[in-house]
Amino acid sequence: MSTPTSLPGFLISEQLPDAERGAAQPVESELAEYGPNLTEPSPATGDGIGRVVPAAKATGRYPYAADLGAPGMLWAAMIRSPHARAVIEGCDTSAAEAMPGVHAVLAGPGLGVDQVDYLGQCVAIAAAEHPAIARAALSAVVIDYRPQEPLTDPRQAFNAEPIHEDGNIAAHRFFTTGRDAVDRVAAAAELRKNAPSARRAEAFQGLKPGRGPGAQPDSREPEGGDGAQAEPEPSRSVSVIHGYEFARPANWPAGPGTVFAVPHGDAIEIHTLTVDPGRDRRALAAALGRPEGEIRLVPAPFTGGAIADDADLRVAAALLAARTGRPVKAVDGSVGHWPAGTAEPAARVHAIHVADADGTLREVRVELVIDGGAEPAAAEALLDEYCRLAAGPYRVPKVEVQGWVVRTHNPPLAPWPGGGAALAAVVAEAQMDAVAAALGVSGLEARVKNLMRTGDRLPDGRKVAAADALPELVAAVLDASVPPFPPGPDVREFPGTIGRTGEMTRLRRGVGVALAMVDLVPPGLPEELATAQVALTSDVHGPIAHVSTAMVDTGAGQHAMLRRIVREVLGVQRVLVRRPTAPGALPATPLASGRAAWLHGMAVQRAAQAVRAQALEAVGAQLAISPELLEVRGDRVVSYDGMLSRPLDEVYRAALRGAAVYLADGEFRVRGSGPAQPGVFVPEPGQAHVAFAAHRAVVDADTELGLLRPVRVTAAHDVGRALVPGRIEAAIAAGVMSAASAVFADEAPGARAYAGALACAQLPTALDLPEVDVLPPVQSSIGDLETTALRRRGFSAPLPLGYQPVGRIAHAAAAAALACAARDALSAHRTAIPIRPWETGPVL
Structure with a gap:
């Protein structure tokens, strides 16, 4: 039987279901129904993330994947x-x-x-x-x-019988900045051929928080127990050694997972919750035995809690749709199916930081093992990112990072909020506090002394393109106000909240400052692309622009950003963003989380610029100037040098006479490495584009009961260019909230015996979440920044549109800051994440 070529009603920017008739009604009708106070803020400013999506969610009319259907x-x-x-x-x-x-x-x-x-x-x-x-x-x-x-202990994977034809070690990485590039490659190749040495394997099997593998006492390392710290001496360096454990990320769903698959001839369109559409699309193509070009993955809006659908659910829906030739909706109600064996930490990290007596970092050595479970693809991406960012945003002459992903009979690793950047930030910032304690200085002093500079190298040898924003970010969080202490009089402001378990006599406040960074364009990134189509025409109300894009607005304001871009380029206030009516009209969206906004934004910008050149061709001829050299500034069309101009409304009246239509396509591609090409963003060889953030967290602790309460997180971010400030603030706040859940919330004791039953989870409530103070963002790049003059002003090899994944880096920085603040409040170097209150015990 025939199937629809599109799924009307899925995108909120396209239409919303009518609550009374069940039919579709346009966005403009929704805006009128909600009233002027619920529409977007001024189109001229583009502030906010819009009100259509929040209002639709609040009234139960938002079309999630579970609401999709077809004949x-x-x-x-x-x-x-x-x-x-x-x-x-x-x-x-x-x-x-x-x-x-x-x-x-x-x-x-x-x-x-x-x-x-x-x-x-x-x-x-x-x-x-x-x-x-x-x-x-x-x-x-x-x-x-x-x-x-079954094999469920990742530490036993090194010596156990192979459970896979390729062995138990799925991936191995080795980086060191202490050797030249040729030696690093040779050393890595040699290590990949052989299993870890007996010493390393045995050490990993005995890894506990506070002590880890690969540590051998020498003249620089302290003697003593777990996590021992040497007393500084004038002529000696100090070393701090700690082992860290990270529990498997909680992926508790707010409701049953739903995947909707629609066959289109040889192709299949799949609507699913995903944080990495590119990786999931490749995995789905491999599972189905189909070319990637036949798989169209449409990211569905988040429903809260879980951040991705189960891979088995996607495969089931796709297989049955292909087998039956009909649309298939797969719903998974078994929210507690995640298996036993998850009591094993997902990642174990052993870190050694060596510093001189004056606090200057000399050396960082890190070893880690990640449990990839039965399908290690997600864990390999996690390992790669961690290894690149292991030393944190600090200047370290010698860095050695080695990590493994092992196969076990545990479930595949769920998407990790914040990725490897979050793990790296938590460990690096904890180690910086430990170094400061060993030297008898403040953690802030140790951080500032070792801040990364532009041109410093990451562990993989690439030079950081721009790190000038770091001092400004640190200064910003330090200048922000701190919540008053002691808290109260409202008992909800105490640890233990309305249970009245927190007492003033036992209350101690901890403050943690943490820095984090995210690698924007990894060197191994395969080519990713986005396309868009922009049309400029007019109706009885004046000029109007239509944008056709494969980008899905999941409620985070993605389409608000695209509208702002078109308004800037064309000067048109009415902009409608729609999905193409035919699924094949635009390519699938194989973009990783965070890069989608950047790529689609650039594609829309280029399409809008091409439309502008067409519409301004006549006025360009009058002014004897190429239309590509004309810009829209406010209400006028102006030449690039500002010498020639015309009123914009006058130009558009002439250009759009008779409802003329100007149409153009835009495309933008990005690749991690290789030769530069027109229309493709490729970093300069050996250069790393890194985004930074600084967070300060305040945590109160009841030192007798071990209760923790995050009070406030202050966030300072380098956002590149703040196209939609409201969207940036919302993304940062969401990252902070997810970080608080990752650091403090966990299953209740004994919950793992119930195989992850939702009823046994300690989910955070409004009383468990901190206040979020988002400081005015630092903007380090403007527009395309392709000219040499702008580069001389300090914008070194900038990214188009100043792209920054603020949500991911907010999670990383907030998780590290909250963990540091909790340690400060407890006066104990807790190394297991999440920090479980029932395991902290009294602090004397």
């Missing part, structure tokens, strides 16, 4: 393995296939699953006319398992 849609269901490791010796689906209303059943080998690799793995799927029928069909499937002993 002839089928429902999918799945069952999961009760074993962490087992061989599937046989399965019988005949009874299920014979049930009325069932259209497809795939199980075991028919699904491509001959053996179970982790508890909760999908082993059978069914598509039917009704979800209850699909579930009933799966209950009739018979699967014969032969259970085996």
